[in-house]
Amino acid sequence: MIQESKIAGNRVGVLIGKAGATKRELEERTSSSITINSDEGMVKVEGEDAVGVLLAGEVIRAINRGFSPAHAFTLLDDEDMILDVIELSSTGDTQRQLDRLRGRIIGRDGSSREQIETMTSTYLSVYGKTVAIIGLPDQVKNARAGIEMLIKGIPHESVFAFLDRKKKELKQDMLSYYY
Numbered sequence: 001m002i003q004e005s006k007i008a009g010n011r012v013g014v015l016i017g018k019a020g021a022t023k024r025e026l027e028e029r030t031s032s033s034i035t036i037n038s039d040e041g042m043v044k045v046e047g048e049d050a051v052g053v054l055l056a057g058e059v060i061r062a063i064n065r066g067f068s069p070a071h072a073f074t075l076l077d078d079e080d081m082i083l084d085v086i087e088l089s090s091t092g093d094t095q096r097q098l099d100r101l102r103g104r105i106i107g108r109d110g111s112s113r114e115q116i117e118t119m120t121s122t123y124l125s126v127y128g129k130t131v132a133i134i135g136l137p138d139q140v141k142n143a144r145a146g147i148e149m150l151i152k153g154i155p156h157e158s159v160f161a162f163l164d165r166k167k168k169e170l171k172q173d174m175l176s177y178y179y
Helices: 009-016 018-030 050-064 095-106 108-120 137-151 156-178
Strands: 002-006 033-037 042-046 082-087 123-127 130-135
Touching: 002 050, 009 018, 009 033, 009 050, 018 033, 018 050, 042 050, 050 082, 082 137, 095 108, 095 123, 095 137, 108 123, 108 137, 108 156, 130 137, 137 156
Parallel strands: none
Antiparallel strands: 002 042, 033 042, 082 130, 123 130
16 A cells, blocks of 8 residues: 655654654554655655554654654554644634634643643644644544634633533543443
8 A cells, every 4th residue: 555645844854853763663663664755745655554554644644743753653552543633724814813823722831732732631733724633532522622712712711611621521431431
């Protein structure tokens, strides 16, 4: 199976890693072969194992969306982990609007992003015109809902109260599942 994708020029080095370490680890963990054309930013993933090729593609997509390799590799640690990408370009027409939206999501010194990550047990990356989320499906759903609330202009306190409620509901669901 072969999968091709395009990666931003400034993310090629992150994908390759120091002395090729990131690329090599991704190839080993997904039983695939990765070819990177640095000039065009084209990445080709090949392999016999279709699941491995698809997983490698998701990790590459995560790195391209601004995640560190360490966070992107969490997609390989649990088969239930997913990557979700929210496009901001449809909401913010001008550069100023995009900057404001990114600022609301990130918060002062990254505090808002960090709080969303903590409350939902996810990883967030605000990069370019997108916000990407890595986590388990329910956690990603809650993080996405919180981010969409921030995009709509809902106050941070209300969003965090919502996320806190969702966190407690998930915890209760887990407890009732096991007991």
